[in-house]
Amino acid sequence: MSTINAYIETHKERFLEELFQLISIPSISSDPKHKESMVKTANAVKELLLSSGADSAEVRQTAGNPVVTGEKIVDEKYPTILIYGHYDVQPAEPLELWVSDPFKPEIRDGKIFARGADDDKGQFFIQLKSFEALAKTNNLKCNVKFLIEGEEEIGSPSLPEFCKKNKELLKADIILVSDTTLLGLDKPSITVGLRGITYYDIEVTGPNRDLHSGLFGGAVANPINKLAELINKLIDDKNRITIPGFYDDVLFIDETERNELARAPFDVDAYNKSLGIPIGVGEDGYTTMERTGIRPSLDVCGIWGGFSGDGAKTVLPSKAYAKVSMRLVPNQDPITIDKLFIDYVESIKPKGVQVKVAPLHSGKGYVSPLDSVAYKAASLAMEKSFGIKPVPTRSGGSIPIVSAFEEILGIKTILMGFGLESDAIHSPNENFPLENFYKGLETVPLFYKYFSELMG
Amino acid sequence: MSTINAYIETHKERFLEELFQLISIPSISSDPKHKESMVKTANAVKELLLSSGADSAEVRQTAGNPVVTGEKIVDEKYPTILIYGHYDVQPAEPLELWVSDPFKPEIRDGKIFARGADDDKGQFFIQLKSFEALAKTNNLKCNVKFLIEGEEEIGSPSLPEFCKKNKELLKADIILVSDTTLLGLDKPSITVGLRGITYYDIEVTGPNRDLHSGLFGGAVANPINKLAELINKLIDDKNRITIPGFYDDVLFIDETERNELARAPFDVDAYNKSLGIPIGVGEDGYTTMERTGIRPSLDVCGIWGGFSGDGAKTVLPSKAYAKVSMRLVPNQDPITIDKLFIDYVESIKPKGVQVKVAPLHSGKGYVSPLDSVAYKAASLAMEKSFGIKPVPTRSGGSIPIVSAFEEILGIKTILMGFGLESDAIHSPNENFPLENFYKGLETVPLFYKYFSELMG
Numbered sequence: 061m062s063t064i065n066a067y068i069e070t071h072k073e074r075f076l077e078e079l080f081q082l083i084s085i086p087s088i089s090s091d092p093k094h095k096e097s098m099v100k101t102a103n104a105v106k107e108l109l110l111s112s113g114a115d116s117a118e119v120r121q122t123a124g125n126p127v128v129t130g131e132k133i134v135d136e137k138y139p140t141i142l143i144y145g146h147y148d149v150q151p152a153e154p155l156e157l158w159v160s161d162p163f164k165p166e167i168r169d170g171k172i173f174a175r176g177a178d179d180d181k182g183q184f185f186i187q188l189k190s191f192e193a194l195a196k197t198n199n200l201k202c203n204v205k206f207l208i209e210g211e212e213e214i215g216s217p218s219l220p221e222f223c224k225k226n227k228e229l230l231k232a233d234i235i236l237v238s239d240t241t242l243l244g245l246d247k248p249s250i251t252v253g254l255r256g257i258t259y260y261d262i263e264v265t266g267p268n269r270d271l272h273s274g275l276f277g278g279a280v281a282n283p284i285n286k287l288a289e290l291i292n293k294l295i296d297d298k299n300r301i302t303i304p305g306f307y308d309d310v311l312f313i314d315e316t317e318r319n320e321l322a323r324a325p326f327d328v329d330a331y332n333k334s335l336g337i338p339i340g341v342g343e344d345g346y347t348t349m350e351r352t353g354i355r356p357s358l359d360v361c362g363i364w365g366g367f368s369g370d371g372a373k374t375v376l377p378s379k380a381y382a383k384v385s386m387r388l389v390p391n392q393d394p395i396t397i398d399k400l401f402i403d404y405v406e407s408i409k410p411k412g413v414q415v416k417v418a419p420l421h422s423g424k425g426y427v428s429p430l431d432s433v434a435y436k437a438a439s440l441a442m443e444k445s446f447g448i449k450p451v452p453t454r455s456g457g458s459i460p461i462v463s464a465f466e467e468i469l470g471i472k473t474i475l476m477g478f479g480l481e482s483d484a485i486h487s488p489n490e491n492f493p494l495e496n497f498y499k500g501l502e503t504v505p506l507f508y509k510y511f512s513e514l515m516g
Numbered sequence: 517m518s519t520i521n522a523y524i525e526t527h528k529e530r531f532l533e534e535l536f537q538l539i540s541i542p543s544i545s546s547d548p549k550h551k552e553s554m555v556k557t558a559n560a561v562k563e564l565l566l567s568s569g570a571d572s573a574e575v576r577q578t579a580g581n582p583v584v585t586g587e588k589i590v591d592e593k594y595p596t597i598l599i600y601g602h603y604d605v606q607p608a609e610p611l612e613l614w615v616s617d618p619f620k621p622e623i624r625d626g627k628i629f630a631r632g633a634d635d636d637k638g639q640f641f642i643q644l645k646s647f648e649a650l651a652k653t654n655n656l657k658c659n660v661k662f663l664i665e666g667e668e669e670i671g672s673p674s675l676p677e678f679c680k681k682n683k684e685l686l687k688a689d690i691i692l693v694s695d696t697t698l699l700g701l702d703k704p705s706i707t708v709g710l711r712g713i714t715y716y717d718i719e720v721t722g723p724n725r726d727l728h729s730g731l732f733g734g735a736v737a738n739p740i741n742k743l744a745e746l747i748n749k750l751i752d753d754k755n756r757i758t759i760p761g762f763y764d765d766v767l768f769i770d771e772t773e774r775n776e777l778a779r780a781p782f783d784v785d786a787y788n789k790s791l792g793i794p795i796g797v798g799e800d801g802y803t804t805m806e807r808t809g810i811r812p813s814l815d816v817c818g819i820w821g822g823f824s825g826d827g828a829k830t831v832l833p834s835k836a837y838a839k840v841s842m843r844l845v846p847n848q849d850p851i852t853i854d855k856l857f858i859d860y861v862e863s864i865k866p867k868g869v870q871v872k873v874a875p876l877h878s879g880k881g882y883v884s885p886l887d888s889v890a891y892k893a894a895s896l897a898m899e900k901s902f903g904i905k906p907v908p909t910r911s912g913g914s915i916p917i918v919s920a921f922e923e924i925l926g927i928k929t930i931l932m933g934f935g936l937e938s939d940a941i942h943s944p945n946e947n948f949p950l951e952n953f954y955k956g957l958e959t960v961p962l963f964y965k966y967f968s969e970l971m972g
Contacts, residue, residue, distance in 0.1 A: 089827075090825065090826060090827025090828065090829060091825065091826065091827070092826070150829055150830075151823070151825055151827075151829055153823065153825065154726075157725075157726075213828075213829075214827055214828055215828060241731070255730060257730065257830070259828040259830070266793060267791040267792055267793050268791060268792030268793075269613075269791075269940060269943050269944065269945075270610075270613075270940075270942065270943040270944065271791070271942075271943065272913060272941055272942045272943070273813075273815045273817055273841055273843070273942075274711060274713065274808075274843055274911070274912045274913030274914050275697070275808060275911065275912045275913050275937060275941075276791075276808060276912065277808065277813040277814075277815045277841070277843050277912060278798045278799065278807040278808050278811055278812070278813025278815075278843065278912065279796050279797075279798045279804045279805075279807040279808045279813075279912075280791060280793060280796060280797065280798075281793065281796075281797035282815045282816060284747075284815075284816035284817075284818070284819045284838075285747060285748075285751065285814075285815065285816050287744070287819075288743070288744040288745075288747035288748050288816065288819075289744075289748050291740075291741060291744035291748075292741075292744045292745050292747075292748040295741065335723040335724060335725075335727070335732075335736060336723060336724030337722060337723055337724075337736060337737065337868055337869075338867075338868065338870075339867060339868050340735050340736060340737075340868065341735075341736065341737035341866075341867055341868035342734045342735045342736075343734065348735045349735075351734040351735040352730075352731060352732060352733065352734050352735045355734055356734070357729075357733040357734025357735075358733075358741075359729045359733045359734075359738045359740075359741065359832050360738060360740035360741050360744070360822065361729055361740075361822050361823050361828075361829060361830055361831050361832070361833070362740070362821065362822035362823035362824045362829070362831070362833070363740050363743075363744075363819055363820065363821050363822060363824075363836065364819065364820045364821075364824040365818065365819050365820075366816065366817050366818035366819060366839070367607070367609070367817050367818035367839060368818045368819075368820040368837070368839075369546065369547065369607055369609065370546060370547065370548070371545075371546030371547070371607075371670055371876065372546065372669075372670055372671060372715040372817075372839070372841070372876045372877050373546060373606055373607055373669075373817060373818070373839075373942065374713070374715070374817055374841055374914075374942060375817050375818070375942055375943070376815050376817070377817070377818070380819065381824070382740075383822070383823060383824075383828070383829075385729055385733070385828070385830055387729070387730055387733050387734065410797075411794075411795060411797055412793055412794060412795050412796065412797035413793075414794075420827065420828045421828050455730070455731065456730045456731045456732065456733060456734065456735075457728060457730030457731050458730050458830075481731060484725060484726075485728055485731075486726065486727075486728045486729075486829065486830060486831055487725050487726040487727060487728070487831070488725065488726065489725075
């Protein structure tokens with residue numbers, strides 16, 4: 061590995077420069093204003109694939125944002141690794157909470173600060189530059205393919221169709237993804253479970269115009285009060301989701317497995333302190349790790365209506381809105397949940413207002429087997445680079461496409477991420493510690509080595 | 517009255533031009549950005565008082581926006597009418613819902629459309645121009661004083677102090693105000709009751725930063741969900757306010773008085789239809805008119821937190837906010853209610869979050885006696901100009917300063933307003949029908965006539 065590590069050492073400044081250029085394009089997939097940035101970023105990714113050692117690379121059109129593919133086929137007899145990543149990012153709002161411009165990456169305290177610094181431009185760069193180091197030093201004992209999309213943050217609406225149409229192009233033995241977290245640099249971990257997701261826009265309409273809260277207050281249903289009533293009915297006082305049938309497909313996890321998962325080091329006081337919360341709040345009977353790892357959840361991600369300026373505008377607004385997201389566990393079907401949710405909202409709809417529910421996107425959860433070649437290779441690689449054997453963990457996050465890969469392409473995914481929970485992905489001041497970036501560059505080439513050895 | 521009416525007829529186009537100029541200054545008292553507009557508007561009001569016939573007029577400083585005073589003393593022996601009005605307006609947001617610019621008044625369908633067209637620049641102009649017609653035709657049999665403030669829409673914080681310091685200046689027999697509504701042009705009415713008001717900013721804080729709803733959802737209290745829980749606990753399923761002690765000081769209104777108030781013509785189907793609501797919703801056991809007239813109410817006037825853009829940002833936000841207003845009935849003390857509300861919120865504060873409550877402004881309710889000279893004069897004036905005897909009504913709105921006038925100056929107020937509920941005050945597309953404006957100009961001089969006769 062020494063020539064590989066020497067190559068990385070020599071080029072690591074350039075790697076950062078290239079990453080910063082990619083980050084500086086605001087590829088926010090949820091905002092139609094950034095359409096042009098999406099195309100620009102896709103083209104930049106294609107150029108990066110070619111310059112990093114791919115034999116070919118293409119920007120491919122979809123119904124939405126383009127997908128970038130590329131490959132280097134070293135030998136037909138070698139196993140093939142398909143690298144998946146995404147070049148789109150979350151919106152940066154609220155902008156006023158950022159210390160530096162979200163699209164002008166800056167290094168402070170040994171961390172890169174920018175939207176996408178971790179999720180997923182920074183993490184994808186670990187894969188890209190590990191590949192480059194292997195390719196340029198002629199150490200590739202695997203074929204490598206790339207599939208980099210631009211719609212992950214909006215639920216990958218175009219990718220399943222793309223996969224269906226390009227099964228041959230994407231044929232591989234394993235999909236490798238860096239888009240998840242480690243418990244810590246001193247607590248290496250591999251994500252073996254992901255939650256699924258559903259997401260809804262809710263609109264509550266009361267009167268046909270904003271009303272004076274004095275002249276009408278008390279006689280006309282207020283859509284904000286009614287939205288609060290509705291939201292409040294979604295979770296009971298044991299913090300369980302109240303939608304009838306919601307838990308029907310949740311797999312029972314026995315004590316043995318719960319004990320296994322509880323082995324992951326976790327300090328609840330440090331967790332609460334780092335979040336600035338007095339106490340964790342979640343479903344009765346489960347630990348903090350279980351609440352995000354093996355149990356579903358429901359969060360209002362946004363709410364708005366009426367007057368939000370300074371002072372005392374006395375209005376009974378016409379409309380109120382909320383964005384509601386649920387995280388599902390493996391075996392819960394988002395389509396079934398959509399129906400249950402919409403029916404339930406209809407059944408608890410407050411009097412005097414209209415309620416509309418629009419599903420935005422969804423994805424299934426995923427569980428990865430611990431006895432696979434890929435998991436073993438990942439575990440060996442991390443044990444070598446971190447000096448500690450990693451533990452399997454279940455992430456509360458969702459990468460909906462991972463279960464779609466299995467269904468459509470028949471390929472399992474290994475989630476070897478190098479982020480930290482403190483990286484503030486999806487939040488102001490997203491960051492990625494340089495140490496994690498370099499540790500990733502040290503680990504991924506080892507995965508290639510062990511994977512090809514174990515497959516060979 | 518014929519010379520007075522002839523004067524109005526001759527000058528009515530100019531009256532509108534002058535009103536439009538006043539409206540075009542965006543005197544939004546709740547927004548510090550508009551400080552300069554407040555001073556500009558106060559000066560414009562002073563000039564209007566002088567040009568309309570006042571002997572003197574002054575812009576007087578307060579701790580907040582200036583107060584404009586003026587007077588015409590015809591004869592020390594005559595009774596004195598003090599005209600109160602306000603030159604400040606509500607914010608115009610949401611701007612995108614206005615058909616025309618809120619500060620460029622436009623006449624469509626016989627109505628003036630603009631912020632302040634009714635509340636209160638348009639209505640104040642009825643008083644101002646009635647005074648002008650009487651003064652310029654030498655028909656004034658009363659002394660007239662003016663008190664026009666610039667903080668009504670933020671609860672008149674500086675006016676009580678101003679009144680305390682200027683009791684002699686403001687000495688009068690009656691205060692006359694046009695800042696309320698008629699049931700309709702064919703249903704004249706005089707407002708004899710006003711509700712009081714309290715208003716609060718609420719801030720709920722969960723984690724110290726926005727979190728990824730997947731990685732943390734289910735384990736960390738979500739401030740939006742918790743704010744919804746809190747709001748939902750403020751009103752019970754009979755639509756009664758749940759704050760302990762809240763109703764203690766609400767006066768019991770007996771069947772006789774309820775029957776008297778029920779005489780005001782009111783068509784509940786037309787009301788619901790005009791508001792586009794399927795059904796009115798309010799406190800069990802009370803009619804729509806009673807719910808706004810004689811019962812208190814609680815409305816969330818604004819709510820916000822998390823992501824409100826297009827698409828599906830999966831965030832568990834750090835903070836959520838709401839603006840909550842209560843309308844009180846006469847005899848409820850806002851200071852007592854502040855304490856009850858803050859204590860109650862503290863007692864129901866959800867676990868895992870911090871809650872801050874900041875009172876913004878408040879005012880007491882008001883009831884005007886039906887057997888006073890001023891009420892009789894107003895009733896006779898309206899019966900003459902409308903051809904129908906007006907009914908007394910109780911408005912759900914609040915003019916906090918009215919009860920302060922009685923406490924500080926010892927003067928009763930007569931609320932002779934000419935607006936309609938459909939004027940959309942405080943809403944987009946606020947408007948004031950020209951017919952109402954002219955009907956007001958026909959009525960107010962008659963009030964002067966009957967008032968001086970009955971007092972003389």
